[in-house]
Amino acid sequence: MNQASLLSVVGQLSGKQVFITGVTGFLGKAIVEKLLREVPEIGKIHILARGNQSQSAQQRCMADVFGSSLFDVLKQQYGDHYHSFIADKVNVVEGELTGALFGLDSTEFAAIANNLDLIINSAASVNFREAMDQALDINTLSLNNIIALANYTSHVDNVTPVIQVSTCYVNGFNKGEILEEVSAAASGRIQPTGDRTYDVASVISSIQTKIDEIGNRFQECEGGRRNRNYEESLIQLGIKESRGYGWNDTYTFTKWLGEQLLIQGLGKENLTILRPSIIESTLSSPVPGWVEGVKVADALIYAYAKGRVNIFPGDDKGILDVIPVDLVANAALLSAAEILEDSQGVRIYQCCSGSSNPIRLKQFIDHLMSACNQQYHALPKLFAKKPNANFKTVSTQKFALYMMALTSFTWLKTIVGRVLGSNNASDLMAKAKTTASLAMIFGFYTAAKYQFDSRKLEALQTRFTKQDQLLFNVNANCFDWKHYLSDIHLPGLHKYALAGKSELVKRPTHEQKTTEKKAA
Numbered sequence: 265m266n267q268a269s270l271l272s273v274v275g276q277l278s279g280k281q282v283f284i285t286g287v288t289g290f291l292g293k294a295i296v297e298k299l300l301r302e303v304p305e306i307g308k309i310h311i312l313a314r315g316n317q318s319q320s321a322q323q324r325c326m327a328d329v330f331g332s333s334l335f336d337v338l339k340q341q342y343g344d345h346y347h348s349f350i351a352d353k354v355n356v357v358e359g360e361l362t363g364a365l366f367g368l369d370s371t372e373f374a375a376i377a378n379n380l381d382l383i384i385n386s387a388a389s390v391n392f393r394e395a396m397d398q399a400l401d402i403n404t405l406s407l408n409n410i411i412a413l414a415n416y417t418s419h420v421d422n423v424t425p426v427i428q429v430s431t432c433y434v435n436g437f438n439k440g441e442i443l444e445e446v447s448a449a450a451s452g453r454i455q456p457t458g459d460r461t462y463d464v465a466s467v468i469s470s471i472q473t474k475i476d477e478i479g480n481r482f483q484e485c486e487g488g489r490r491n492r493n494y495e496e497s498l499i500q501l502g503i504k505e506s507r508g509y510g511w512n513d514t515y516t517f518t519k520w521l522g523e524q525l526l527i528q529g530l531g532k533e534n535l536t537i538l539r540p541s542i543i544e545s546t547l548s549s550p551v552p553g554w555v556e557g558v559k560v561a562d563a564l565i566y567a568y569a570k571g572r573v574n575i576f577p578g579d580d581k582g583i584l585d586v587i588p589v590d591l592v593a594n595a596a597l598l599s600a601a602e603i604l605e606d607s608q609g610v611r612i613y614q615c616c617s618g619s620s621n622p623i624r625l626k627q628f629i630d631h632l633m634s635a636c637n638q639q640y641h642a643l644p645k646l647f648a649k650k651p652n653a654n655f656k657t658v659s660t661q662k663f664a665l666y667m668m669a670l671t672s673f674t675w676l677k678t679i680v681g682r683v684l685g686s687n688n689a690s691d692l693m694a695k696a697k698t699t700a701s702l703a704m705i706f707g708f709y710t711a712a713k714y715q716f717d718s719r720k721l722e723a724l725q726t727r728f729t730k731q732d733q734l735l736f737n738v739n740a741n742c743f744d745w746k747h748y749l750s751d752i753h754l755p756g757l758h759k760y761a762l763a764g765k766s767e768l769v770k771r772p773t774h775e776q777k778t779t780e781k782k783a784a
């Protein structure tokens with residue numbers, strides 16, 4: 265490729281005004297950090313964020329985003345000027361994604377919309393079992409507000425391009441090789457309306473009728489209070505509707521509906537959909553191992569470390585698709601530079617490891633197990649003691665049988681107890697309960713019948729300058745899984761996600777050590 269025609273992230277983003285949502289979250293932070301570190305010439309970053317009971321959005325962002333350990337490298341780089349640099353580059357907009365005009369008054373909305381060059385929408389409810397109405401509002405209907413921002417009147421001839429962060433799992437129950445394309449509704453229950461579009465309006469309307477029916481029921485019997493039963497009915501509605509239409513959970517179903525709203529609302533132009541797989545700790549940038557919160561795979565690691573889970577339904581040969589968050593942030597910035605250069609059409613990229621560096625569930629677990637066994641003593645916030653059983657996977661059918669057996673005869677319970685590593689009745693039931701609830705949420709992700717492809721995203725990287733290809737790598741073939749899981753991810757979980765948590769192991773005091781030595 266001719267050097268002159270190569271794209272440059274700095275070249276495209278310098279001086280630009282970017283509106284970003286979801287920055288108080290995991291991925292949003294990583295995108296903003298990389299953007300500020302590598303493109304300090306950025307014009308302005310407008311961050312849509314919510315306040316909470318004790319803090320304004322501005323205070324939240326200063327504490328939780330710009331005060332986060334993820335920004336330590338940037339803080340060091342700017343020293344005393346860090347806060348003035350942030351103040352110069354960042355404008356925090358207090359708002360609500362689901363509100364019309366994001367809850368802003370029309371003057372404030374217009375002032376931002378008039379000068380925008382790009383929108384990156386990373387906000388979402390990533391709760392797999394979100395109440396149906398909430399998930400629909402946040403992951404689907406809020407995209408009408410993103411469309412309104414992109415189409416703001418003074419932009420009629422010049423729609424602001426949008427990068428929508430979605431998920432590889434919008435592909436629902438589709439099987440086999442999954443390409444970077446609009447995904448079809450797996451069950452076939454949603455009618456196509458044209459090339460790559462589906463009749464989502466009638467699906468949304470039918471779901472809204474059911475949400476209203478539940479609302480009316482609770483209005484009559486419980487005065488409409490959003491109590492546990494009301495919430496649970498909406499959660500169950502989400503699961504039922506999602507499964508019926510061809511998705512595993514409410515999160516992925518509503519994200520697919522959101523993709524469709526955007527494709528249709530932006531007229532198949534000005535849109536890049538970026539679909540990560542399961543996002544985990546940074547590989548290297550700005551530091552290795554940075555992570556926050558409890559991600560999919562981590563929920564299992566925590567439960568295992570606490571001795572609560574040691575078998576899980578899964579397919580050993582299935583691919584577990586995990587991708588480090590810095591690669592996803594890079595993918596967002598390459599997509600941003602590309603769409604700023606040419607915003608025609610709809611592009612879909614999958615940022616994942618399944619095709620370039622696939623790892624099977626069995627290998628993934630083996631690497632983690634050996635790391636846990638070797639490092640448990642160095643991870644006292646994670647492990648109270650050496651793990652006493654190995655983590656095993658069983659087929660979904662076998663798992664269902666084990667769970668059934670627990671409600672059956674005592675001798676069957678004893679056998680299952682051995683498999684679950686417990687001979688104490690109450691401990692056994694507690695373990696079974698934790699395992700079953702984690703299996704209900706994550707079982708789909710550990711029994712993969714799909715393999716995500718990322719060749720288009722990798723091809724995009726080759727369109728950039730040599731320097732950018734190194735700085736903004738998106739190709740998961742650059743790391744070794746054993747090294748990533750044992751030397752980066754596990755220590756990262758301990759150092760960053762569990763920062764501030766106390767150690768589970770009581771270490772001997774200096775006095776105790778001396779007494780022990782003397783006694784010895």
Ligand SMILES: NC(=O)c1ccc[n+]([C@@H]2O[C@H](COP(=O)([O-])OP(=O)(O)OC[C@H]3O[C@@H](n4cnc5c(N)ncnc54)[C@H](OP(=O)(O)O)[C@@H]3O)[C@@H](O)[C@H]2O)c1
Nearest residue numbers: 286287288289290291360361386387388431540541542543
């Ligand atoms: N994490 C993964 O493994 C993964 C995998 C694939 C795709 N993704 C996608 O990546 C994106 C980011 O995910 P994440 O892991 O960073 O999620 P996260 O940590 O839960 O962050 C979600 C963000 O969305 C914001 N948000 C939610 N509802 C909002 C509302 N009504 N108004 C304004 N802001 C709202 C949250 O703000 P508050 O702090 O105020 O709640 C938070 O900043 C999502 O689009 C998700 O679908 C994530």
